[in-house]
Amino acid sequence: xxxxxxxxxxxxxNPSIYSRKDKSLGLLCSxxxxxxxxxxxxxxxxxxxxxxxxxxERRRIYDIVNILESVGVLSRKAKNQYRWxxxxxxxxxxxxxxxxxxxxxxxxxxxxxxxxxxxxCNNSDVKEKGEGKTAGSHKIDxxxxxxxxxxxxxxxxxFLCSDVGLISLDKAASTLLAKTRRLYDIANVFVSLNLIExxxxxxxxxxxxxxxxxxxxxxxxxxxxxxxxDSTRRTFGAEITNITPKRYREDSxxxxxxxGQVKRLKVAxxxxxxxxxxxxxxxxxxxxxxxxxVFGPFGPSSLPRSAISGKENLKQIQNWEDLASKYHPQYxxxxxxxxxxxxxx
DNA sequence: CTCTCCCGCCAGAAG
DNA sequence: CTTCTGGCGGGAGAG
Numbered sequence: 583x584x585x586x587x588x589x590x591x592x593x594x595x596n597p598s599i600y601s602r603k604d605k606s607l608g609l610l611c612s613x614x615x616x617x618x619x620x621x622x623x624x625x626x627x628x629x630x631x632x633x634x635x636x637x638x639e640r641r642r643i644y645d646i647v648n649i650l651e652s653v654g655v656l657s658r659k660a661k662n663q664y665r666w667x668x669x670x671x672x673x674x675x676x677x678x679x680x681x682x683x684x685x686x687x688x689x690x691x692x693x694x695x696x697x698x699x700x701x702x703c704n705n706s707d708v709k710e711k712g713e714g715k716t717a718g719s720h721k722i723d724x725x726x727x728x729x730x731x732x733x734x735x736x737x738x739x740x741f742l743c744s745d746v747g748l749i750s751l752d753k754a755a756s757t758l759l760a761k762t763r764r765l766y767d768i769a770n771v772f773v774s775l776n777l778i779e780x781x782x783x784x785x786x787x788x789x790x791x792x793x794x795x796x797x798x799x800x801x802x803x804x805x806x807x808x809x810x811x812d813s814t815r816r817t818f819g820a821e822i823t824n825i826t827p828k829r830y831r832e833d834s835x836x837x838x839x840x841x842g843q844v845k846r847l848k849v850a851x852x853x854x855x856x857x858x859x860x861x862x863x864x865x866x867x868x869x870x871x872x873x874x875x876v877f878g879p880f881g882p883s884s885l886p887r888s889a890i891s892g893k894e895n896l897k898q899i900q901n902w903e904d905l906a907s908k909y910h911p912q913y914x915x916x917x918x919x920x921x922x923x924x925x926x927x
Numbered sequence: 928c929t930c931t932c933c934c935g936c937c938a939g940a941a942g
Numbered sequence: 943c944t945t946c947t948g949g950c951g952g953g954a955g956a957g
Contacts, residue, residue, distance in 0.1 A: 644948055766932050
């Protein structure tokens, strides 16, 4: 049977012109969101039903659902069943992610060499009772660690826990030790959620993403506004990346992208480091005679706070990602046979 | 050419 | 066992 619902554009005037855009995850996600929002909060979403309504195979729904769950709009209830929490749930979830990310940064993990790995190595699970050093505690699935949901959450932390305004997927991939391909999926879903926005980098012209506030609900949310009262203490998005007129530099992350060892050596002045993490807006304070100390790698912080205008800069710091790029965690296929076996038993 | 990223195989997990 | 989940990367469309 044909799908009952299709794209609102419905430019199916000619079936010959097939375009990938019509099948993109972002568009599918938008339709999925519309479907969920129509049902109202706390409604149960069935994967089969959703797949049928959207006219896609089940597999694609899993992708969307996992990413959406990372920011709290959806929650898994049971097999095949998800609960729609509404857009108001995003602020809570994202705020929590920010706290977790900040905590991860302050915690000097022994296994992680830099901040990138701190986020990447973060296991926000299996810390239940009897935490300690049970034999083979990490025997649990590392599969979950590489899940889209975890990756999506770490992607959010990248935006919230650093002062980088613009992040390219390439950089995010190396930071999070993930494949770029996966981040495309996540980014597309987040774009449809209005969490991030794709723009062209002022210097490179390459596409980068920037965190934005979910300023508007697609439907003004009569239903969504039902319990939106608890939302928020404030617009946390405004704290950092939302309205920051600061410079939008891709790689200004050098402040916290230090090796763990380096940070260890300079514990004397480490307080400033971690303090700056929490108060990244310190640059507006620098204008009052900033000659007391210098931020080691963060020298040029006193550059004019001109907005995102064509700020041409060609500084390409990637010292923090070369370490991460060294890793090759996955790949269990030892055999060179890349051919897939069609015929299975 | 590079950048995007859809498709769906198939390995685990759940039932 | 069957069914559900979803990691994973080939390879094709878009720019």
